[in-house]
Amino acid sequence: MSSCKGYIGLYDSPEELLRAAEAVRDAGIKKWDCHTPYPVHGLDDAMGLKMSPVPLIVLFMGGVGAGVAFLMQWWMDVIDYPFVVGGKPLFSWPLFIPITFELFVLFAALAAMGSVIWFCKLGRWASPLHQGSVMKDITSNRYGIFLDSAEADFNEDKARSLLEATACQDIRRLGGEA
Amino acid sequence: MGKMVNGVPLGKQFTRLDDDICRPFESFPTGRWLVAISITSLMALCFAVAAGATVVGGIGLWGNNAPVGWGFGIINMVFWIGIGHAGTLISAILFLLRQKWRNGIARFAEAMTLFAVICAIQFPLIHTGRPWRAAYWLLPAPYHMDMWVNFRSPLLWDVFAFSTYGLVSALFWYTGLLPDLAIARERSTNWLRKFVYGLLSLGWNGSNRGWQHYEKAYLLFAGLSTPLVLSVHSVVSFDFATSVIPGWHTTIFPPYFVAGAILSGFAMVATVIIVLRKMFHLEHIITVDHIELMNKVVITTSLMVGYAYAVELFIAWYSGNSLERFAFMNRALGPYAWAYWIMVSCNVIFPQFLWIKKVRRNLITTYVIILLVNVGMWMERFVIIVTSLHRDYLPSSWGIFRPTLVDMGLLIGSFGLFLTLMLIFVRFLPTVAMAETKAFMPGAQVKGAHHE
Numbered sequence: 001m002s003s004c005k006g007y008i009g010l011y012d013s014p015e016e017l018l019r020a021a022e023a024v025r026d027a028g029i030k031k032w033d034c035h036t037p038y039p040v041h042g043l044d045d046a047m048g049l050k051m052s053p054v055p056l057i058v059l060f061m062g063g064v065g066a067g068v069a070f071l072m073q074w075w076m077d078v079i080d081y082p083f084v085v086g087g088k089p090l091f092s093w094p095l096f097i098p099i100t101f102e103l104f105v106l107f108a109a110l111a112a113m114g115s116v117i118w119f120c121k122l123g124r125w126a127s128p129l130h131q132g133s134v135m136k137d138i139t140s141n142r143y144g145i146f147l148d149s150a151e152a153d154f155n156e157d158k159a160r161s162l163l164e165a166t167a168c169q170d171i172r173r174l175g176g177e178a
Numbered sequence: 179m180g181k182m183v184n185g186v187p188l189g190k191q192f193t194r195l196d197d198d199i200c201r202p203f204e205s206f207p208t209g210r211w212l213v214a215i216s217i218t219s220l221m222a223l224c225f226a227v228a229a230g231a232t233v234v235g236g237i238g239l240w241g242n243n244a245p246v247g248w249g250f251g252i253i254n255m256v257f258w259i260g261i262g263h264a265g266t267l268i269s270a271i272l273f274l275l276r277q278k279w280r281n282g283i284a285r286f287a288e289a290m291t292l293f294a295v296i297c298a299i300q301f302p303l304i305h306t307g308r309p310w311r312a313a314y315w316l317l318p319a320p321y322h323m324d325m326w327v328n329f330r331s332p333l334l335w336d337v338f339a340f341s342t343y344g345l346v347s348a349l350f351w352y353t354g355l356l357p358d359l360a361i362a363r364e365r366s367t368n369w370l371r372k373f374v375y376g377l378l379s380l381g382w383n384g385s386n387r388g389w390q391h392y393e394k395a396y397l398l399f400a401g402l403s404t405p406l407v408l409s410v411h412s413v414v415s416f417d418f419a420t421s422v423i424p425g426w427h428t429t430i431f432p433p434y435f436v437a438g439a440i441l442s443g444f445a446m447v448a449t450v451i452i453v454l455r456k457m458f459h460l461e462h463i464i465t466v467d468h469i470e471l472m473n474k475v476v477i478t479t480s481l482m483v484g485y486a487y488a489v490e491l492f493i494a495w496y497s498g499n500s501l502e503r504f505a506f507m508n509r510a511l512g513p514y515a516w517a518y519w520i521m522v523s524c525n526v527i528f529p530q531f532l533w534i535k536k537v538r539r540n541l542i543t544t545y546v547i548i549l550l551v552n553v554g555m556w557m558e559r560f561v562i563i564v565t566s567l568h569r570d571y572l573p574s575s576w577g578i579f580r581p582t583l584v585d586m587g588l589l590i591g592s593f594g595l596f597l598t599l600m601l602i603f604v605r606f607l608p609t610v611a612m613a614e615t616k617a618f619m620p621g622a623q624v625k626g627a628h629h630e
Contacts, residue, residue: 014181081326109345119387119390139360139364
């Protein structure tokens with residue numbers, strides 16, 4: 001019994017999923033997740049998720065990129081190897097702006113990609129959801145609520161009855177023998 | 179039994195979409211595809227041969243000469259980077275404007291951006307003569323000379339703009355692909371496909387704790403790409419506008435270049451997509467309505483470009499600057515008048531036929547017009563670069579530019595490279611964003627549930 005990785009309930013419509021997610025949220029469970037083939041609007045609230053920090057991270061890294069670019073150009077062209085081009089002043093900063101802008105975008109985009117990898121927990125290929133057809137369903141045409149056995153007071157009967165209470169027609173136990 | 183939408187279960191509609199999009203890369207290559215890729219790879223081989231010849235024999239093998247120091251190399255670079263801009267416009271700007279119709283063609287256009295950037299960067303690299311040493315000239319890296327690159331040169335801004343653009347487009351494209359790669363992984367029936375798609379999808383499992391951040395990141399990508407795409411072609415135009423050559427030294431260049439880039443890019447998207455939707459039977463996903471909307475963008479940008487041509491002529495006359503006046507008289511009536519009038523008619527006159535609804539909804543007439551636009555936009559770069567250079571201040575140094583066989587090989591070869599990459603893409607990756615399309619299908623969202 002100890003090899004149970006969790007329970008997943010599969011739903012056929014976004015309405016059922018949203019109602020079920022609200023029920024699970026209100027049950028006070030921490031380690032659970034919804035799995036959907038596409039982003040379902042309103043699900044973040046139904047799950048009680050906090051605001052995503054991604055915009056702040058991206059903005060901050062963009063600022064770092066711009067700073068790096070501007071300082072780099074200033075140090076290289078004004079300090080390390082003072083270099084007059086076209087009779088302009090040494091510190092002709094307006095000409096440093098295009099590269100400053102480009103590196104703002106570059107760093108910000110790298111931060112956005114890094115955030116996707118980090119927050120979506122990508123790069124972890126093994127998942128209990130790879131059992132049976134569950135993964136195929138939730139990436140294609142059904143909606144799942146997964147209750148993780150990592151929950152502090154996880155109890156198989158409780159998990160099953162919680163999903164049953166959401167009028168779920170298709171409940172599956174993941175991992176190991178039942 | 180799932181939710182019914184228009185009499186068909188929602189789940190079934192999703193499966194049908196997956197089937198339609200995945201079929202081209204799940205079935206054995208068709209004869210038509212094999213014929214197509216054989217032709218395009220032969221063309222790409224031309225590119226390799228011509229590039230190899232240039233590396234061995236030097237830039238002397240090109241038609242570039244003393245007054246016309248920039249020939250096909252820069253023309254092709256500007257042409258290809260411009261092609262890419264439509265992809266970013268469709269994927270980023272139309273996303274921000276919440277234009278739902280972009281779903282069907284966005285993935286495709288993004289791939290096109292990526293491949294066009296790949297083609298574009300070949301040219302400046304080959305033009306350096308010793309591409310393997312390019313990093314030495316182009317990047318601010320510490321070398322034994324103790325000198326740095328010239329940050330005050332638009333050519334260096336190009337280095338940063340192109341590499342940022344290429345990288346950001348690739349990341350944007352890949353981020354969008356993740357959920358679809360997971361679909362491909364789950365549909366795979368043999369271990370190799372399962373392994374490759376599994377590896378590429380990075381273990382995507384549709385978790386909403388992931389989607390939450392994914393959607394934010396995707397929106398930010400769109401927000402970042404929008405000013406980026408406008409900056410890239412502006413920086414390209416600075417290569418010309420910051421010089422003191424009559425015909426180049428004008429302030430209209432940045433917006434004029436961006437509008438031209440979008441015109442040529444949309445024409446190229448349509449050129450490729452009209453063939454591929456037929457080839458892979460995607461007519462019900464990429465519909466005639468899509469083509470019509472793209473045609474409307476073509477008319478709009480064609481008018482913008484036409485306006486720019488007119489303003490250039492007007493300002494040349496109004497400025498009272500005799501050199502400026504001569505440059506434009508020479509463009510319209512000089513030895514390259516043929517190129518100028520091809521440019522004007524293909525970019526401004528022929529697209530006006532798209533005002534007629536029958537013409538813009540008919541694939542054959544559309545195809546003829548957009549092919550002409552492709553030609554016209556290449557000619558535009560030819561006109562800007564060659565006619566401005568070939569007769570500058572000193573009549574004693576005037577000359578005529580004639581492309582050589584190597585030039586033609588590189589031009590045709592770059593089309594081969596582009597089309598080969600495109601054909602490989604449509605064989606191995608989902609060409610339409612499945613997850614995103616599902617999110618917009620009727621009944622896919624809960625009524626009244628809003629998304630912040």
